[in-house]
Amino acid sequence: MRVMIWVDMEGIAGIETWDQVKGGSPMYEEGRRLMTGEVNAAVRGAKAAGADDIIVVDCHGAGGSYSFKSLMPERLERGASYVLGHAWLRYVEPLKQGCDAALLVGAHAMAGTPDGVMCHTVSSEAWYNAWINDQLVGESGLEAAVCGAWDTPVVFVAGDESTCREVTELLGSKLTTAPVKIGLGRYSARTLGHADACELIEQRVRESLSTRDWPAPYKPSLPLSFTVELAAPDHAQSFVGRPGVEVVGPRKVVARGEQFTNFWELWDAFWYRS
Numbered sequence: 001m002r003v004m005i006w007v008d009m010e011g012i013a014g015i016e017t018w019d020q021v022k023g024g025s026p027m028y029e030e031g032r033r034l035m036t037g038e039v040n041a042a043v044r045g046a047k048a049a050g051a052d053d054i055i056v057v058d059c060h061g062a063g064g065s066y067s068f069k070s071l072m073p074e075r076l077e078r079g080a081s082y083v084l085g086h087a088w089l090r091y092v093e094p095l096k097q098g099c100d101a102a103l104l105v106g107a108h109a110m111a112g113t114p115d116g117v118m119c120h121t122v123s124s125e126a127w128y129n130a131w132i133n134d135q136l137v138g139e140s141g142l143e144a145a146v147c148g149a150w151d152t153p154v155v156f157v158a159g160d161e162s163t164c165r166e167v168t169e170l171l172g173s174k175l176t177t178a179p180v181k182i183g184l185g186r187y188s189a190r191t192l193g194h195a196d197a198c199e200l201i202e203q204r205v206r207e208s209l210s211t212r213d214w215p216a217p218y219k220p221s222l223p224l225s226f227t228v229e230l231a232a233p234d235h236a237q238s239f240v241g242r243p244g245v246e247v248v249g250p251r252k253v254v255a256r257g258e259q260f261t262n263f264w265e266l267w268d269a270f271w272y273r274s
Contacts, residue, residue, distance in 0.1 A: 001049070001050055001051045001052060001053070001100045001101075001209070002051070002052075002053040002054075002055070002094060002097075002098065002099045002100050003046050003051045003053070003054050003055070003099070003100060003101050003102070003103060003209065004055050004056075004057065004094050004095070004099055004101075004102045004103070004147070004152070005039065005042050005043070005046070005054065005055070005056040005057070005080075005102075005103045005104075005105055006057050006059050006102060006103070006104050006105070006107075006143050007035065007038075007039050007042075007056060007057065007058060007059055007060070007071070007104075007105045007106050008059045008060050008104075008105075008106040008107055008108060008139070009021045009031055009035050009060040009062070009070055009106050010060075010106065010108035010117065010118040010120075010159075011105075011106040011107045011108040011117070011158065011159030011160055011163055011180070012031070012034045012035050012038055012105075012106045012180070012197075013034065013038070013180035013181050013191045013192045013193070013194060013196075013197035014030075014034050014181075014191050014193075014194055014197075015031055015034060015035075015117070015118075016117055016118070016187055016188055016189050016191075017118075017187055018118065020034075021060065021062060021070075021118070022062060022063055023062035023063045023064055023065070023066025023067070023070075024063070024064070024066065028062065028066070031070070032070050032071070032072050033072065033075070034194055035060070035070055035071065035106055036071050036072045036075045036076065037075075037194055037198055038105055038106060038158065038180075038197060038198055038201055039056055039071060039076070039077070039105055039106075040075070040076065040077040040198070041197075041198035041199070041201040041202040041205075042056075042103055042105050042156075042158070042201050042202070042205050043056065043076075043077040043079065043080045044077060044202050045201065045202040045203065045204070045205030045206040045209070046080075046103070046205055046206075046209055047079050047080075048202075048206045049205070049206045049207075049208075049209030049210045050209070050210070051100075051209060053094075054079065054080035054081070055080070055081055055082075055083065055094045056071070056076075056080055056081070056082045056083065057082075057083040057086070057091055058070055058071045058082070058083060058084050058085075058086075059088055059089070059139075059143075060106070061088060067085075068084060068085050068086055068087070068088065069084045069085050071084065088122075089142060089143060089146055089267070089271065090271075092146065092150070092264065095146070095147060095149070095150040095152055096150060098150075099147070099150065099152040100152070101152065101153060101154075101155045101156075101208075101209060101214060102143070102144075102147045102152050102153065102154045102155065103154070103155065103156040103157075103205060103208075104140055104143060104154060104156065104157040104158065104159070104167070105157075105158045105159075105201065106158065106159060107139070107140050107157050107158065107159035107163045107167070108120070108138075108139070108159055108160070108163055109138060109159070109160065109162040109163045109166055109183075110129075110130075110136065110137065110138025110139070110140075110141075110166060111127065111128055111129060111138070112128075112129070113138075113162050113166070113183075114162075114183075115160075115161070115162045115182070115183035115184070115185075116160065116162040116163065116166075116183055116186065117160045117162075117181060117183040117186065117187070117188075117189050118186060118187065119138075119162070119183075119186060121137075121138050121139060122139060122142075123231075125231060126230060126231050126232075126235045127228055127229070127230060127231060127235075128229040128230065128231055128251075129228070129229040130142070130226070130227065130228045130229070131225075131226070131227040131228075132145055132220045132224070132225075132226055132263065133220050133221065133224065133225055135170070135220070137170070138163075138166060140154070140157060140163065140166065140167045140170070141166075141167075141170050141218070142267070144167075144170065144171060144217075144218040145218050145219075145220060145263040145267070146263060146264055146267060147217065147218070148217040148218040148219045148220075148262075148263065149219070149262040149263050149264035149265075150264070151217045151219075152217060153171075153214045153215050153216060153217045153218070154167070154171060154175070154215065154218065155174075155175065155176060155208050155209070155214040155215060156175070156176045156177070156178070156204065156205055156208045156209075157175060157176075157177055157178070158177070158178035158179075158180055158197075158200075158201050158204075159179070159180065160179065160180070160181045160182065160183050160189060161179040161181070161182045161183065162183055164177035164178070164179045170218065171215040171218060172215045172216070174213055174214055174215045175215050176204050176205075176207065176208035177204070178197075178200045178201045178204045178205075180192050180197040180200065180201070181197075219262070219263075220263055222260075222261070223256065223257075223258055223260070224256065224260045224262075224263060224266050225254060225255065225256035225266075226254070226255045226256070226263075226266055226267070226270055227252065227253070227254045227255075228252070228253050228254075229251060229252055230251040230252065230253065231251070232251065233250040233251055235251070236250065236251065236252075236253055239253045239270075242255075242269060242270065243269050244256065244257040244259065244260065244266070244269045244270075245269060245270055255269060255270040
């Protein structure tokens with residue numbers, strides 16, 4: 001069984017402030033330790049369920065040379081491989097090869113969620129909202145749509161309670177959740193301790209992968225569109241000239257077209273790296 005684990009930092013238990021997730025800040029090392037511990041728990045749960053190919057992708061943009069390198073290599077669980085330093089939501093080789101299931105660890109709620117700890121969508125400074133077709137989505141929805149392009153279901157999510165609710169509403173009640181904290185505002189939470197959060201994640205990952213009673217892959221209907229409401233007009237300039245992408249207002253861009261037969265093709269046109 002091949003499993004991909006997509007990990008972010010804002011949804012980790014015990015993390016409530018930007019200083020814990022920003023590379024180079026005094027509290028960042030604490031955030032790295034907490035994140036690494038929860039990832040290790042997910043890996044242990046996957047191994048216990050029989051997964052023999054586990055690929056973990058560091059999805060946290062911590063800033064500068066720290067981006068997508070927040071996991072602590074010397075502390076990582078044996079029996080998995082780890083993708084570090086790769087641009088967000090661009091590493092899809094395991095999906096192309098065939099992947100049984102995807103897990104989200106440390107996930108956070110979409111922008112504007114009142115009880116979402118550090119809620120944002122892709123960029124807390126550049127983006128406000130995003131829609132696939134007419135469905136408002138956060139980062140978890142984008143990850144699920146990319147996985148769904150290769151028929152891989154997202155079967156598990158760990159994060160705050162609002163994130164678990166958001167992803168369940170999108171993917172259905174068969175999703176397994178591990179709520180490790182409850183948002184009391186954007187920068188405060190009632191959280192499990194690290195050991196309890198890890199125990200919950202390990203247990204529920206094992207249960208989910210063992211039962212294989214999973215949500216269907218998330219495959220938005222054709223014709224596809226992807227719309228982003230940006231924070232300021234200057235952000236729209238970086239999208240000018242991308243195939244299939246249109247700037248439709250001072251702060252709004254849309255990717256659409258009959259040439260896109262699945263969400264990955266659309267995302268590849270929209271979110272590329274030169």
